Amino acid sequence: MSRGAAIRGGLLVVLLALAIVFPLVFTNPAVTNYGVFAMIFVTAASAWNIFSGNSGYISLGNAVFYGSGAYALGLMAKGWDVQGAQVFDLLPLVGVIGAGIALIFGLIALHVRRHTFIVVTIAVFFIFQLMAANFSFTEGTSGLNSPFLTWQPVPYNQNFYFIALGFAVATIAVAALVRRSRFGLQLRAIRDDEDRARGLGVKTMRVKMSALVITGSITAMIGGVWFYYINQVQPQTGFDPLWDLQIVLMAFLGGYGSVSGPVLGALIIEPGTLWLNTQPQFSGGYLSEILLGVIFLLVVLVLPRGIIPTGGEWIKRLRTHGRPAVAAAVAPEKVGAAVLAAGRTTPLQPPAKDGGQ
């Protein structure tokens, strides 16, 4: 137990150190650009997972928060004439705006469940895209430009990398805290059987709403960072349906519901997509879109639970030489049945036996 925790803690320190050293070693802005986008997506996918991964309410509308964060930062900087690095001081305010939008989003969408919820999130998403394209204060289809930063290319990317890394680490920490808390347990109980959880005293609406507000707030802030990094936002980039699908795919590929899953998924998919999109021979990003579709199908068919949970089971099975870990807890004559059970889809199947030991 303590040894495992020590190994895991040590691994985390090493990973964090590598993440910090990365832009200092590879200073080329074309390389650090990968890092900035990877960290932005690690943050967004982890934030998605806090609400959707734990509660089972699959949101295909998180770009609502992302785009709103971008627009909010741009409008505030323009309206109040904030310049340079001071723009970053507006990010907490962007977080508050994201939380407010999540509250409205939740009041609309959280009254329905499952497939209906997904459809409602898509509908809300398109409403926001339409609003951004049609309101005059959002400058219609031409979008907003950010204030100008006088940083040189190398420190420009490095600074944005560290800001995005800070958000990523903070979001992962929040996700881990949620996962371990009673709040997280209530969310996962809602995922399994919402009515039953309610019947056991869980205030389901409040719990779901709180999680959505956390997710919305974080996503809006990282949307603001993204906007300031690329200096512009248009309705179709801030509110991009493909962005929503990418976030969900990252979480599902890595391991939906786990803390590390969305991080891993984002680190695999985002650099891959970015690399394909910047290769001249695959002009326009068509290949990456096709590949995203292929990955989506593979995940659904082969890895429905994602890399982290499935990989964990494989490792456990290797360690126990093919026997499921529960085999030790049952009577010897039952081990055969347990092994048979392990050959099926779920290896954690104890022999069917009423009444306990």
Add this chain to the structure above:
Amino acid sequence: MTALLRTEGIKKAYGGVRALTGATISVDEGTIAGLIGPNGSGKTTLFNVITGYQRADEGQVLFGDRVITSLAPDKVFAAGIGRTFQLTRIFPRLTVLENMLVAAQHSRRQRHTVRRRAMELLEFVGIGGHADLVAGSLSYGQRKLLELAYVLIADPQVILLDEPAGGVNPTLINHIADRIRELNSQGKTFLIVEHNMEFVMGLCSSVSVLESGSCVVSGPPEMIRTDKRVLDAYLGADFEDDETGPPGPADSPADPAAGEDPSDVVS
């Protein structure tokens, strides 16, 4: 004895189907009460109305002297009424221990105290060895025990059990009956819906019979066994003069197929 839980004239209709047509039952404090009746007589609907899962069209639910009609499920649970479901409802992707902790949310005690209590209750129902397993991997009978245990952790005054003996083997049925008796001796009040007559008659001190959505008779088990209205409810009025008819509910305690609805046995 005072009535701890009472329903008065509960009516509930689904479109044209009248599931409850004025159900009035009463559960005395510290007793084990049974609720029986043919399939479709409204037993589970009455449970749902009491626990807030469905709203009553008319009538009142009283808990002590408090009116709890159509309160939300979480409020009913907080008031002190716990329940289990006919088809058990556990949280399959949480571990057994985590299942216990969902219902412990109201407790302001320290975390480790709650955990210890959860383990005690798991030991009490007999699945303590499975605490770290994913609950979805438990057998049906073990799920029933888990559901009973996690309702207990919130320490409700009254526990409503919807077919605790349905679909589990005879050994486990005895085990469950023993647990209920022990909890009752500690002061817990029970209301039990069950088709297994042997289980109901052996456990309950009073039994209410629902038919077509209202309570036709209630009283001690000995009285229910021989009551004409109960025989009518289960067998249909045609059997009233049929002396050589098939065994009615009064005989069913000895019937090995007692888990089934007696009216099915007849046909």
